[in-house]
Amino acid sequence: MQLIIMDARLARSRSITLSGPRLLLAVLGLALVLMCMAAGLYHLVFLKGAREGWPVVSDLVRLVARDDTAQRERFMRQNIDAMARKVGEMQARMVQLESLSDRISGLAGVPLPSNGSGKAGAAPGQGGVLVASRPLSLGELQRTLDDLEQLSGQRADLMTVMESRLMDQHLAKHMIPTQEPVPGNVVGSGFGWRIDPITGGSALHTGLDFATAQGSDILAAAGGVVVTQEFHPAYGNMVEIDHGNQVITRYAHASKVLVRRGDLVRRGQKIAEVGTTGRSTGPHLHFEVWVQGVLQDPRKFLAAGDAATRTQGARASPLPGRAAAGAVARR
Template sequence: MQLIITDAWLARSRAIHLSGTRMVAAFLAVSLALMLIAAALYHWVFLKGARERWPVIGSVVRFVVADEFEQRDRFMRENLDAMAKRLGEIQARMLQVEALSERVSGLAGVNPTDLKLAAARGGALVEGRPLSLEELQATLNDLEQLTGERTDLLTVMESRLIDQRLKKMMVPTQQPLPGADIGSRFGWRIDPFTGRQALHTGLDFSGEVGTPIVAAAGGVVVTADTHPQYGNMVEVDHGNDLVTRYAHASRLLVKKGDLVKRGQRLALVGTTGRSTGPHLHFEVLVQGVPQDPHRFLHAAQVAGR
């Protein structure tokens, strides 16, 4: 295509040659310019109409805004309902945990009322109507507080139960010579050496030489030495002025200062010291005073029934 431009004042003309490619480019440029001008004009008219509340444009704006708010509200409502349902499930579980913690607290010797932890402040979710954001937030706060209280109570109960277990493990209720028969019991008897009445301060367990002797409870070895009357002897301190004594051993397997646990081997049965034959002489002393070991062993048997 060829365009001829004539200037009347200068009395001359100019020819412009346009190929197919140039024509397409020119057409696209003009179209783009028209689109930008139309978009700018539409935007200016729409904003001006919305600000000055022109009847038609104002209605369109209100419709668009209302639809947007409706979609946003529907989205929030669905999320709130889902959160409320989940929160209800959590509250139901918390009620179960609370009931369980109150039962366990009785076993641990803890009174939830004294700790001001028994009353649940969370309450139940309101059913039959949707929850507002404020109600949901308040319920979450109550649930968080209740969770903290339950955690405190369970921590105290755990501590009490551990303490009880430790105390139980430190009481000599384990038979020091498992499966052995009891010979001489605690109390007054005729002494086999003097033939006179004398107090037998422990229990004698019959056993063959070399049979393992185990700790009746956990504690610290305070004596592991030879005694003129008790022969090879081990004494274990269990705390609270409670000591157990294992006498007449053929061999000691621990030394002073060792930390031993319930059922751990301490020595081997023998007949050292003032003894008439292989056996274990077992004593329980409280503040240095001999006690009947059968009371402790029998207590363990009763508790295990």
């Protein structure tokens, strides 16, 4: 393509030859310039018409703005409704959590704070037929979330207290010497005054004797810390366990000791084997309980453990009437 430019005043002409690539670049450049001019003109006219209130332009601006606002409101309403449904689910789970905390607080012995309904820890009754509803505002949703956050914080603190109380109860239960040190064996000699088997005179027997075979297992009556592991002239191979609260148990005449001073032991753990070391006439375990430095009858503690075991077994077993009814039904 060839362009000829003529200048009449200077009486001369100039020709420009455009090849294929140059022609394409020229067309693209011209199109870009026209687009920029059209966009600038449209922007200038549109803004000026919107500011000055031109009839057609101002109507278009209002329609565009109204449509954009409505679209934003629909989007926000959808998000708020979705958040409201999530908040409703959180409230339902919080009610379940309150019910669970009520039951656990009874086990832990921790009183629940009153919620203003007159009953401590009770969630107010809610429900019924849906008569009318309206969408929640953002402020109402925020207040509901704040209330849930406050309630969840209170419940978390309460759960922490109950966990600590239950842990204390669990430790206290396992620190009381109620486990038989030699299970299934009858006590040969009880606590109190008796005829001494060696001297034949009257003497105070300071514990319980469990006569059993040589090498039988000796179990810790409760969890605690081994404070003594030594050979005593009268007690022979002896182990003492401190259970806290100034409660100590002593295990004597062992043939073999499996723990050392400073060891942590748990309830029912094997700590030694039955023997006849020390002042003894035959294989047996001599078992003592000390409370605040005073000897106690170990039977009281072992009997308490047996009673607790029977109580748990009664709770776990089905009622006789139900069992009989089930038997009849099976027939």
